[in-house]
Amino acid sequence: MTKHNEIRRVAVVGCGTVGASWAALFTAHGLDVAATDPDPGSSERLSAFVAQARAQLAEFGLAGEGRLTFHPELEAAVADADFVQENAPEAEGLKRALLARLDTLLPPGAIIASSTSAMLRSAIVADCARPERVVVAHPFNPPHLVPLVEIVAGDPDIGARAAAFYRGLGRRPVILAREMPGHIANRLASALYREAVNLVAEGVASVADIDAALCNGPGLRWAAMGPHMTYHLGGGEGGIRHYLDHLGPSQVRRWASLGNPELDAAVKDRIVAGIEAEAQGRPIAELESRRDRALIEILKARTEVAGR
Template identity: 45%
Template sequence: MSQQQPTIQRVAIIGAGVIGASWAAYFLARGMHVSASDPAPDAEAELRRLVQSFWPALQQQGLAPGASLENLRFASSIADAVADADFIQENGPERLDIKHDIVAQIEAATRDHVIIASSSSGLLMSDMQQGAKHPERIVLGHPFNPPHLIPLVEVVAGKQTSAETVARTMAFYTAIGKKPIHIRAEVKGHVANRLQAALWKEACYLVDQGVVSVADLDVAISHGPGLRWALLGPFLNLHFSGGVGGIGHTLEHLGPPIEDWWADLGHVPLNEATRKKIEQGVKEELSSYDDADLKAKRDQLLITLLEAKKAVGKLP
């Protein structure tokens, strides 16, 4: 593991569904060769269709020299996909027994130093790497959907993952334009999904209690704090809310009321009645919009925002 590692030029995608196809498109756009494996009967056609559909957005953001859809190869098996890969991104079904089987097949055919990064949203890396031949090179590289657009990747080590693997994975994702963060402990849902879950919990509670409609709650985020959160995170926004005193002043000044609100936050079970209320609210919110048109506008705005962020230079 510690000898000089070659530059990563060939990436294997194992499991080419929603996430695997999006990763494949991203790696291709960064000028790499991609070999993909997926046992579904129509997997190759579906992968090529998805990658093709993601390509215009990637072109709009700028392709790396040599980037081409022709660098995508559909492999006949996991062994075939990983044989000459320099990095492996695993995106199979979210089941521990299947992940174990996939890891065993990968390890039987790949070189010992090649990193195996798993996209898993919910499994613990320590569980996933159990029984592996070289668990030290297996790590979690959790993307945010869709990985061909959203820069965040959460990198999490399992108990047996080496510090070198974490460092190499972070360096690789950074070099290809992703924004990786190193999560220092294994927790359910990693970090970004936990933050979303915390917000959704209170959102469902407020709607259930009749405090606000679904539509107005969405406005409260998308025309309010969500705008700033897309630019700087919650801590830096709090820092800038503190004037010359910065975060210290904000915490001192707003800390006590915020603690009071924390104590008042609610909990609501996602039972049938709550789900119906939310579904009805979303239906009403969308009544004067066309779903497909709204989604297309959202995706285009996201690309525009990503370009604008890139144009202003380095951001935290």
């Protein structure tokens, strides 16, 4: 198990979609997972989710034999853990108290990683006696498929150890130089979504057409390379320097023209009606399964390219 450093036993605290997806990834890589969640029925939902996600991971050849156990009591779940992945609901008071409790329960060498998407590390570690061993490690849904893990650490060594752990699980960790609300990727997504809502509010196109424009245009390219590199290629032979010198001013003008919509009742109704038209009666579970299928095939295709 050297590829995950010294980490052998992982505790998953909070077994909603995110926690269950983490549990699937960990066990598929051969790590033993002790899971816990106070919600009744969690154990059954966890087993069902993990079975389905493990079948998807087997398509990538990931068929490790990590043991998954469920413990109604937090103490029992984390008793022997080297690494805790915390996925409690996004409520700051709850998370702050939970992390402080985990900090008390665990020996000093263990790392505690919070999946929080919306909260700052400094806020949620405030009540910990040893805050430096608590990191933010924010995944994207579903974490067993989408590689990004955004890490915010108080101690660079702990950040590097967490990153090495996730890298060993085939993830792509990105360590932030400093904390920021929404980290990196959700800020990019929010910036784009604001304009996507604006285009609905302004009546420029339907919800389905705006979605189609993204995933048949820039979204498709962004599965291959990020925005900065995209504009590097947009600059022709002069690259990003040429792009910024010659087309930078038109970017700045366009920034000034972007919308700042209200997310009021009328706009919400229009978005909801637009999604109903786009979904064409397909229930959420079917849409999720189509998304997962597409992600799996795209990830396989990228592996193919990387291997050349």
